[in-house]
Amino acid sequence: MSGENNIQIGLLGLGTVGRGVYRIITGNAENIKRKVGAGLEVKKILEKDTAKLRDLEIDLSKQTTNIEDIINDPEIKIVVEVLGGIKPTLDYVSRALENGQSVVTANKDMIATHGKQLFALSQANHADLLFEASVGGGIPIISTLKQCLAANRITQIIGIVNGTTNYMLTKMTEEGSDFTEVLQEAQAKGYAEADPTADIEGYDAARKLAILASIAFNSRVVLDDVYVEGITKITASDIAYAGELNYIIKLLAIAKETGDGIEVRVHPTLIPYNHPLATVNDVYNAIYVTGDAVGDTMFYGRGAGEMPTASAVVSNVMDAARNLLHEVPGIISCTCYEEKPVKDMGATQVKYYVRLNVTDKPGVLASIACAFGDKEVSLASVLQKQTDGNNAEIVLVTHKVREKNMQEALEIIKHLSSVNEVANFIRVEGE
């Protein structure tokens, strides 16, 4: 395997993705060499757990627990970071870039939060910093936005970028089951973590959206800019009502460039049942991108897992290796050359689905409609269902309205004497 002309790699971490990376680099070595023009060789692996190396029959001389053995080895030209987390990873990656090593990372937390400083380091040191695997697992969306759709002004991205919640919502839709039940099932299957907060509260999707929006709109968007709402309030009855109205509920990561700023928001969303994203089920991800020239496009695939994520990492390593061979690392640089304002959530204009529990007596619908009307919320459709002798459920979908007006209307409606509860309200997109 060793060869003088091989490009030497330092691998940080031999967890799930690191294992996949090692397997592809060794298992597909000949094709990689033909495509790149030189072989790839993992010289050192930062990993405490010797069993993980033994498991892949890796020579233990490659193991190290000292990061200096990688970032201070001038023979190592590419550092592959699949450790995750910010500490100490950010420090490792920064120092590798400062030493002129190209870096390939799958770390969405780090890129979404510290991207700006890392890209500055990459540019100053003429080193590649590639991060395809940070969004959408094996789906090539970063390169697509940076190169393949580069001629476009991207106007909108709507993504299903979290496999855990998509699996859960798919199950809830197919089986009519409730949130808690499905979460337990997802945890049992290993699709959801013991602490599922990052997934079900939307933070994982929000990090990925910050990365996508930064590239699409050429303006740095960070995690804190993103409005985030998870799926914990979605009930089986919301999904059933949505179905009656020909909608599917998905957790969507939405970025739009509007005349008055960038919208970046993650929230459960009703989309029409015939929208291309509506049939993206289970742990699959898909990113729906609209450009001024290309129109509507969609990129679909597995958003996580050992081999899909490793596919993206190793493809990036091959690009970095080719750039090193041709002495042009950093040829595709950061493109956040503008500073666009991020719009306040209150100024967003969307449609809403609202579910209300009311006391079933004359005039209740009139009082609700009146409150909406006062705030310029106009209604597109209304369903009313008796739930028991005294109570009814009213489900309505509005026309497009400013979020601020909607919130004000709901505040009034909440206090109407005949309204027991504003049971849920969910935004509607894709029409």
Add this chain to the structure above:
Amino acid sequence: MSGENNIQIGLLGLGTVGRGVYRIITGNAENIKRKVGAGLEVKKILEKDTAKLRDLEIDLSKQTTNIEDIINDPEIKIVVEVLGGIKPTLDYVSRALENGQSVVTANKDMIATHGKQLFALSQANHADLLFEASVGGGIPIISTLKQCLAANRITQIIGIVNGTTNYMLTKMTEEGSDFTEVLQEAQAKGYAEADPTADIEGYDAARKLAILASIAFNSRVVLDDVYVEGITKITASDIAYAGELNYIIKLLAIAKETGDGIEVRVHPTLIPYNHPLATVNDVYNAIYVTGDAVGDTMFYGRGAGEMPTASAVVSNVMDAARNLLHEVPGIISCTCYEEKPVKDMGATQVKYYVRLNVTDKPGVLASIACAFGDKEVSLASVLQKQTDGNNAEIVLVTHKVREKNMQEALEIIKHLSSVNEVANFIRVEGE
């Protein structure tokens, strides 16, 4: 617009796509410059029709009818070929490459037939030859296969790559209308040409498949290697029966790497109604790609049209320009470094849908089943429908079987006394 550091472009043809290319290069100039690191400027346009330049308010000094003004101008670094056809285009492109000019082309005919010699020229002269727009219009599938999925061994590509026939089959499915009727409608709308042969007989899809398969399998596949069957024999009743069996009929371009050679074939195909390709409707295209690491992925968008195609062309021009600036044109080279055999169609193993017109008398199904059995064709499902007093229609779906056996069985069945006609047989994929 003019500037010393701009990269000069020669545009061959100001037809539909050429017009889109010019509009993007001028309309999105500032963003392009920021992303590439230099501006792009169209210096000369090979176009006889002055009205086309006037229509876009292009200075007539840019017009030429002499190809030498472009390929012999050392200031012109990138030649954009959107003329189409082989003669004289192949000569123009060859000479541009020989002169070291980078070439961006949307010409699937030329690449599918003469790719080998052109890539050799590109490599010998260190010039880029980029052709993203030749397949899938605005969908970035060439770059995806060459770079983003480079770490994978691609095992299969299934594409809807012809918008005209997909529009027609969608209409037939939605409206129950027949082929001739829908063709006339497609021609009236401008979706089908006056001579629709290339589309409806599958040749357009076959050219695109040759290009995709060459990249996916690292082995040159040319048009003549592809088995081609169009959609002219598909009837409203086939579509209805397919629907009853939970299938949709699509014209698919299929490439598979099997243990004993490459399969490349274009034919109408039944796919399960819940396959991701089944909901790709109207003029949209999609390419479903399976890799050993990434698993199943799909890339969806508009497969034709002025602006989508121009999006792919200009994104390629931006890559070529960046490569020129960094003095690495040709950095992504041709990857047909293997020579894999193309499998004989008779050796292909698929499932089949068969529709038979029979005389409705005892023993007819037994004689048919017997003939299939003799040729080792086993049946997965059978539908029998009375059509009038004496005749019936039998629709059956087989298990996987070698094409050769299937053809032999059908030859015998055709001559059974109770069989009036083998009305249709269509291959089944995606299960």
